[in-house]
Amino acid sequence: MKVTLKVFRFNGERDYLPHYDTIEMEIDEKKDVVLDVLNRIKWEHDGSFTYRRSCRHGICGSCAIKVNGRSTLACKERMEDMVALFGTELVLEPVSKKRAIKDMVVDKSDFWERYERVKPWLEAEIDEHPTMENIIPPEEAEKLEESDYCIQCGCCYYACPVIEVNENYLGPAAFEKAFRFTADVRDHAKRERLEIVDRLGEGVWDCVKCFECAEACPKHIDPIGKITKLHNEIFKEGVARSNVATRHAVGFKHSIKKHGILDEGHLVAYSEGFGVLKHLPEAFEMWKKGKIVMPWEMPKSKKLDEIKKLVEIASTVRF
Amino acid sequence: MSNRLTYALYTGCTARESTPELLKSTLAVAKKLDIELVLLDEASCCGASHLQDFDDFLSLVLNARNICYAERLDLPMVTICNTCQLNTAMTKERLDSDPKLRARVNEALEEVGLVYKGTVSVRHFLYALIEDYGLERLRSKVVKPLSQFNIAAFYGCHNIRPSQLHNKMNKGEESPYRPTTLDDLIEALEGNSVDYDHKNRCCGFHVDLQAPTTSNILTGNAIIDAYDNSADFMVTPCPLCHLNLDVKQEAALKTINREARLPVLHLPQMIGLALGCSPEELGLNHNVVPVDLV
Numbered sequence: 001m002k003v004t005l006k007v008f009r010f011n012g013e014r015d016y017l018p019h020y021d022t023i024e025m026e027i028d029e030k031k032d033v034v035l036d037v038l039n040r041i042k043w044e045h046d047g048s049f050t051y052r053r054s055c056r057h058g059i060c061g062s063c064a065i066k067v068n069g070r071s072t073l074a075c076k077e078r079m080e081d082m083v084a085l086f087g088t089e090l091v092l093e094p095v096s097k098k099r100a101i102k103d104m105v106v107d108k109s110d111f112w113e114r115y116e117r118v119k120p121w122l123e124a125e126i127d128e129h130p131t132m133e134n135i136i137p138p139e140e141a142e143k144l145e146e147s148d149y150c151i152q153c154g155c156c157y158y159a160c161p162v163i164e165v166n167e168n169y170l171g172p173a174a175f176e177k178a179f180r181f182t183a184d185v186r187d188h189a190k191r192e193r194l195e196i197v198d199r200l201g202e203g204v205w206d207c208v209k210c211f212e213c214a215e216a217c218p219k220h221i222d223p224i225g226k227i228t229k230l231h232n233e234i235f236k237e238g239v240a241r242s243n244v245a246t247r248h249a250v251g252f253k254h255s256i257k258k259h260g261i262l263d264e265g266h267l268v269a270y271s272e273g274f275g276v277l278k279h280l281p282e283a284f285e286m287w288k289k290g291k292i293v294m295p296w297e298m299p300k301s302k303k304l305d306e307i308k309k310l311v312e313i314a315s316t317v318r319f
Numbered sequence: 320m321s322n323r324l325t326y327a328l329y330t331g332c333t334a335r336e337s338t339p340e341l342l343k344s345t346l347a348v349a350k351k352l353d354i355e356l357v358l359l360d361e362a363s364c365c366g367a368s369h370l371q372d373f374d375d376f377l378s379l380v381l382n383a384r385n386i387c388y389a390e391r392l393d394l395p396m397v398t399i400c401n402t403c404q405l406n407t408a409m410t411k412e413r414l415d416s417d418p419k420l421r422a423r424v425n426e427a428l429e430e431v432g433l434v435y436k437g438t439v440s441v442r443h444f445l446y447a448l449i450e451d452y453g454l455e456r457l458r459s460k461v462v463k464p465l466s467q468f469n470i471a472a473f474y475g476c477h478n479i480r481p482s483q484l485h486n487k488m489n490k491g492e493e494s495p496y497r498p499t500t501l502d503d504l505i506e507a508l509e510g511n512s513v514d515y516d517h518k519n520r521c522c523g524f525h526v527d528l529q530a531p532t533t534s535n536i537l538t539g540n541a542i543i544d545a546y547d548n549s550a551d552f553m554v555t556p557c558p559l560c561h562l563n564l565d566v567k568q569e570a571a572l573k574t575i576n577r578e579a580r581l582p583v584l585h586l587p588q589m590i591g592l593a594l595g596c597s598p599e600e601l602g603l604n605h606n607v608v609p610v611d612l613v
Contacts, residue, residue: 068496068497069496069516070496085494085496085497086496086497161520161521161523161537162526162530162533165533165536165537166530166533200529200530201530205526205530206526206529206533207525207526208521208523208524208525208533208534208537209368209476209525210476210480210520210521211477211480211481211495212476212480212521214480214481215480215481215482222481228371228372228375231372231373232372232374235372235373235374243529244528244529245528248369248528248529249369249370249372249373250373251369252364252366252367252369252373253370253373253374253377255364256363256364256366256370256381260362260363260364261332261335261336261362261364262332262336262364264332264333264336264337268528271528272528282566282567282570285566286337286566286607289604289605289606289607290339290604290605291336291337291338291339291566291605291607292336293335293336293337299335299336301360301362301363302360302361303361306361306384306431306433307363307381307384309430310377310380310381310384310427310428310430310431311377311381313427313430314376314377314380314427315374315377316374316375316376316377317373317374317377319373
């Protein structure tokens with residue numbers, strides 16, 4: 001099968017702007033992975049083409065790029081699947097164009113800097129002269145779920161839309177790792193880590209819930225699932241401080257208990273406190289268009305008594 | 320009338336409050352297509368992924384209860400909000416695949432005389448229309464083709480991601496990287512679907528309160544991408560995306576320093592226009608950015 005590749009080319013030492021090389025290539029779509037194509041570009045077309053690669057077994061996390069905007073671990077992704085998804089015209093780009101140094105190689109220091117902020121290591125009293133292994137029972141190990149499989153490839157991180165717009169945001173890979181250690185029974189820094197990821201502007205409350213990270217992860221780790229678990233732990237461990245984000249989450253419960261359906265106006269007021277005033281101009285515009293339900297007109301779910309009872313008996317968290 | 324399509328409609332909260340035009344236009348379109356929608360008035364809020372952050376088990380119980388009422392009617396459930404779809408589908412998936420969890424949830428539901436069985440499907444109305452009604456049949460009902468409009472489909476995250484979940488709930492396979500259903504629907508109504516990068520991106524709605532700048536930038540970028548690609552209007556199957564794209568349009572564009580004005584229609588508002596529904600029936604007067612197309 002013949003494919004047309006549009007390949008991002010940029011040399012940070014020399015070029016002002018990137019350009020794209022167009023390369024026609026015969027591929028064996030049943031056999032080739034994306035890395036084979038990268039290799040062939042270098043070996044057969046242009047020896048100066050630069051990309052990271054090492055293990056070729058989906059474990060070193062070096063070869064992440066983007067194919068038609070989709071985060072891709074080049075050594076794992078089959079060309080057959082790429083062609084099925086995007087057709088025979090494929091655009092090969094680095095995971096972050098704005099962080100490109102040379103061709104597919106990016107400056108990943110932003111990833112590592114944020115990763116390190118969640119203390120991605122075991123915090124424990126270690127016996128320097130152990131006489132036996134520090135083993136955890138299988139049921140404890142299961143609590144880590146698949147979070148230990150992360151290879152730090154950056155696929156999720158550079159697919160996250162918040163990373164593009166908020167330079168303080170820790171991002172899905174760091175959260176995934178924070179979860180991995182908070183779930184580890186041997187670890188002593190659970191609370192400290194939860195406090196780090198609880199910070200507004202940096203932590204889990206700034207996740208937009210787009211699920212891009214879950215789609216992007218080549219190891220199927222489901223980073224957003226771990227982000228939800230961190231939210232849950234923040235409440236369970238009593239780390240949550242009263243702020244607009246935590247009240248927003250809790251406000252749903254109050255509203256459901258009272259009306260069954262959500263009281264949108266009350267939820268904003270409850271979450272914001274005095275900050276609700278800044279929403280008044282927008283609320284007025286909405287009111288003019290018949291988009292605001294007055295408190296006395298607030299609809300209620302039928303069989304509300306059932307809902308109230310379920311909120312009573314099925315609640316598992318307090319705040 | 321045995322082949323009349325009938326669904327249990329889970330409206331969600333937004334369609335009964337800040338986007339009344341969504342419920343109105345959904346009912347108008349269903350009437351035109353002779354689809355029967357039975358409203359699930361007993362249903363509660365799905366938790367919108369925020370209750371899930373606070374109390375996962377409670378959110379499962381409440382969503383399971385909502386599905387119970389569709390099961391009682393023995394009707395497939397349809398949703399008209401992507402986030403309702405996500406949370407309801409996710410509840411179904413977890414309960415159907417984990418007998419222990421289902422038993423725990425049913426223990427609570429038994430206290431109010433309900434039991435979750437897992438017998439009905441849960442799909443967004445968009446997919447029910449395409450899979451059950453069919454685009455060819457819909458095309459045959461068009462009385463006012465949308466051929467003069469360039470229409471930018473905005474899919475909304477929670478209908479296309481996580482793809483594994485949605486492809487299990489829907490019969491077709493929608494790629495989150497190259498979704499096509501909404502564009503196919505636009506073409507069936509004889510509109511011109513606009514190709515633009517942001518059609519499958521996030522609008523940022525879920526951080527509107529705690530991170531308005533993030534939300535405004537994401538929304539602004541999506542609107543301006545559609546605008547720069549000559550869209551006459553955008554269309555979305557999600558009322559939460561709609562709140563951001565429509566109600567917050569001015570603030571969002573101001574944040575990214577661009578000037579534009581782009582009407583944003585709910586999915587059934589667009590379908591309704593092609594089927595010959597009146598602007599009143601579709602609640603176009605509720606849209607904040609004036610829909611001055613008709």
